[in-house]
Amino acid sequence: MQALLDAIANLPIPTDAQRVFHGRGGMHPGCEQWTLDAFPPVWVLTSFQPATDAELAAIDAALKARWAELNPGVPLNWVYQYRFEARAETRLMAGSVPEPHVVSENGARFAVHLLRGLNHGFFLDMAEGRRWVRAQMAARPRQKVLNLFAYTCSFSVVALLGGARQVTNMDMADGALAIGKRNHLLNGINGGAGFLPHDIFASWGKITRGGPYDLVVLDPPSYQKGSFVAEKDYARLMRRLPDLLAPGGHALLCLNSPKLGVAFLQDQMQTLAPGLQFVERLPNPPAFVDVSADRALKVLVYKAPD
Missing domain, CATH: 3.30.750.80 (RNA methyltransferase domain (HRMD) like)
Structure with missing residues (x-):
């Protein structure tokens, strides 16, 4: 100690x-x-x-x-x-x-909220992901964003602060989305965000009709009994990406499982969405240095063809 x-x-x-x-x-x-x-x-x-x-x-x-x-x-x-x-x-x-x-x-x-629940409402290890999203929106304003497994919508907040035109936030947890709405107001954001408390896997029609999107953020739990298990369910997200992305659009794939390495994401993307090009793996914040890059948080950027 x-x-x-x-x-x-x-x-x-x-x-x-x-x-x-x-x-x-x-x-x-x-x-x-x-x-x-x-x-x-x-x-x-x-x-x-x-x-x-x-x-x-x-x-x-x-x-x-x-x-x-x-x-x-x-x-x-x-x-x-x-x-x-x-x-x-x-x-x-x-x-x-x-x-x-x-x-x-x-x-x-x-x-x-520090005194209740397993999580606190804000994931510190995703700081570089939020920085990247905000920079992407600032570089090319008026983009349309789909934020799946939105939780308390921090990606949505930084996207809109960066200049996004519209963000659709979807998460099964209505309570988390309620905090997300408050986060937007805390930052003076009064429009541009939608909040859908739906099961993603039962809502592909609604999701697809709202597209195409310039950025799709996938930040699911690695394991949540009854709703998402990365080993079997991440593939169901990946195969949808080509139809969701606008030409030249980006996908941000996040995975925080010490058991699943970078190859888990890259190999499946090569099989399920071969038209999307791998761009980079975002670094984790320096405080989150790990003896194993495969065990640490993985945040990968992919790009659709122009």
């Missing part, structure tokens, strides 16, 4: 939401269970194995000592989450969590 304590001792004052320690990447032997994130003004410590009271006490002391150096007299706010399988136990360890709680990334604002 020493690498985590050393990282805490050198923490900066965060402004944007970001990861500051990524033990899961395997770069810090003995710390594989730990991650530490900043959701200003709150720190979130996550463990993927049970933590002892002594470990939590040591981390608490380290956080308090560093925070007293950075912000004398300002209360420390931190949350601990223990993740196991598809569940999580979360508890407030010190201070408080704002309600509502809004964080920023590159000037965009997003609502988060």
